[in-house]
Amino acid sequence: MLYALKIATRYLTASKSQTSLLVLGVAVGVFIFIFMSALIGGLAEFILSRTVGDISHVTITAEDRDPAILIRLDGHVLAVTERGSARTATLAEAVTFIPLIETIPGVVAVSPQITGAGFLTRGAQVAQVSVTGLEPGRESAILDLDGYITQGSARLGSGLIVLGETLADDLSLRMGQTLRLQSSTGVSAVLTLSGIYDTGNGMIDGSSIYVGLSTARTLFGLPQGVTRIEIKLADLNAADATALRIRALTGLDAVPWTDGAEQLMEALNAQAQTGYFLKSFALITIVIGVASALLLSTYRRRPEIGIMRAMGAGRGFVIFVFVTQGALIGLMGGLSGAALGYLALLPFPSRDAFEAGTLPMDITQGSYGLAITLTVIGAILASILPARAAARVDPVTAIGQ
């Protein structure tokens, strides 16, 4: 239907100012669609990077053994071993799977750890702390300790300790000072403060301390094995699938970060829903705008439609002319809006450089193709009603106008 395309194009170019305004209206709608996509997507990235970026995406923990029980022959339970907080379940053989886990696609880093509770003493001051023993060389595998260090170094050698700025302030600590750390198993060690970090997270900065893996073995009485293995992924959305794969490959209890993060996921979903609503409204605006403009055009061109029908143009031809106009308006508006949206997003920092206090716009999440496609489809749908009205024009009355 090349000829219908020619007529549609001629109608659009014949009313340049009206067509320009219409295309501009559609472009603004598409611009809002793209802007919202980039904002909602960027915001989700920002929130995830701030909340989940520094935590393990898949964690392997030792399952606590069932408490030992003593049962009489008749089934009566005589005694049950009490589960003490000092007893730590271990992954005795798990470390042998680390090379295998590291080969799984998407795995960025693997960090075997020994964790537990303890008391940090400096003179008369005592603080309850959460102790994490890290393998030297893997200090920044999960939490970017190197990036958060404000004094000293994140390197964890034998007899060294790294802790947060809040805890250092609470205990009035300075670099190089010695401290006593007593674990929940009752073992003590004297350690030298070798690094202070500031993550901005009060919980971590105020109560988490890091020591070398060998120091942690001594403190918690674990000559071999670890208590947990933390795994970081390139794509944190792949955590569920990767955890399943690790479970299948190793038989270990691999848990994705999404387990227990229901509230965060709900919040992100709610945010995404809000985005869908706003984008839908933008699309509805486009559809209404195109439909009303084409209806007006149909009314204005009634005599011409009548002439065309008298000259042998079928109803299908007339419908095609008006639907083509809608499609062209949608395409032009979609392309212009996408270009405008892209240009408007260019000055914003990339997703890797989001900063607090600025809009976290992600130019890569503008949904440009989707915006153009939906706009063209919407404009075509919007033109169907005017096109049908045009096709129903009675040539006799239209020519007589």
Place this chain on the structure above:
Amino acid sequence: MTALLEVSDLVKTFGTGEAETRVLQGLSLTLEAGEMAALLGPSGSGKSTLLTILGTLMKPTSGSYTMLGQNLVAADDRALTEFRNRHIGFVFQFHNLLPDFTALENVVFPTAVREGRETPAARARGRDLLTRMGLEDRADFASAKLSGGQKQRVAVARALMNRPELVLADEPTGNLDRASALQVMDLIAEINREEGTTFLISTHDEKIAGLCRRQIVVGDGVVTG
């Protein structure tokens, strides 16, 4: 000569109940191929309604209408549209050209709409017709920039584009000065003579009617003379 079209007992009413108006009241008419006939009659006599029905733009309330052996009363909209495009040309009082198109594009329209594009052959015929109408230098002018007489000649060319057997002209000179009117009528007579195209021309003008070989007078919805 053979009959090109034949209408019999044609009735057309508008409105219903008390508001019903019977415009054609059993009109019968035969047009032979190659005729050039004038349709005369006072306003409200049913001339325009008859032309509209003969042009397949409207169906009669009752009666029969056959053209080229086809029963056009029973045909559906799609068939009538195609028939109209191939066999009937129209010239209206107010030219009714497409204002956003050039003279040539207007002339070529009936063929282009059928073929789905403006073929080189169609454009060549369009230019030939415009040359015949004395408008070869106006072919690429926007139709809105042409004078009244020029527009009407473009409309005649458009009506002839698909080599129709019948051209229906409703007051084709009613909006023109005397010189332009005679020029248009000369062209119509020439085409009728040379190509054998049948013309049925509705007019109030006795002089214009006098240029036609046959005069059909309509009164009160029937042929009276």
